[in-house]
Amino acid sequence: QVQLVESGGGLVQAGGSLRLSCSASGSISSIKTMAWYRQHPGKRRELVAAISDVGDKNYGDYVKGRFTISWGSAKNTVFLQMNSLNPEDTAAYYCAAGAVALYYGLGSDNDYWGQGTQVTVSS
Numbered sequence: 709q710v711q712l713v714e715s716g717g718g719l720v721q722a723g724g725s726l727r728l729s730c731s732a733s734g735s736i737s738s739i740k741t742m743a744w745y746r747q748h749p750g751k752r753r754e755l756v757a758a759i760s761d762v763g764d765k766n767y768g769d770y771v772k773g774r775f776t777i778s779w780g781s782a783k784n785t786v787f788l789q790m791n792s793l794n795p796e797d798t799a800a801y802y803c804a805a806g807a808v809a810l811y812y813g814l815g816s817d818n819d820y821w822g823q824g825t826q827v828t829v830s831s
Contacts, residue, residue: 710734710820712803717825720793724829728788730803730822741810742786744777746799746827753802755813757788766811770796793829800824 716728732739743758757777758766765777776789786803804810806819815821 712822714822
């Protein structure tokens with residue numbers, strides 16, 4: 709089993725930046741894809757950014773050029789650097805690990821998920 713712990717969320721003004729962190733523990737040798745998803749109240753979760761075990765990256769269209777996903781040096785940690793934040797980025801952000809479907813925005817309950825961290829952007 710894999711456990712994920714997220715940190716870095718908070719309140720920021722429009723135009724500001726945040727850096728989210730996700731650390732994995734447990735059966736981490738089986739991890740092929742890690743990703744960040746977000747969920748607005750009353751809406752389905754959506755892909756923010758994903759990274760594969762060989763370093764391929766996939767971003768949601770609404771964050772391209774503003775957000776960057778990267779592996780930590782130990783490859784059991786991923787970061788999401790978020791720049792030029794706007795109020796539409798306000799959401800609960802979740803770290804995920806598991807199947808390749810995560811890479812394409814098709815994460816499910818069969819994957820592993822963190823507890824979520826709230827990002828709120830004020831205008």
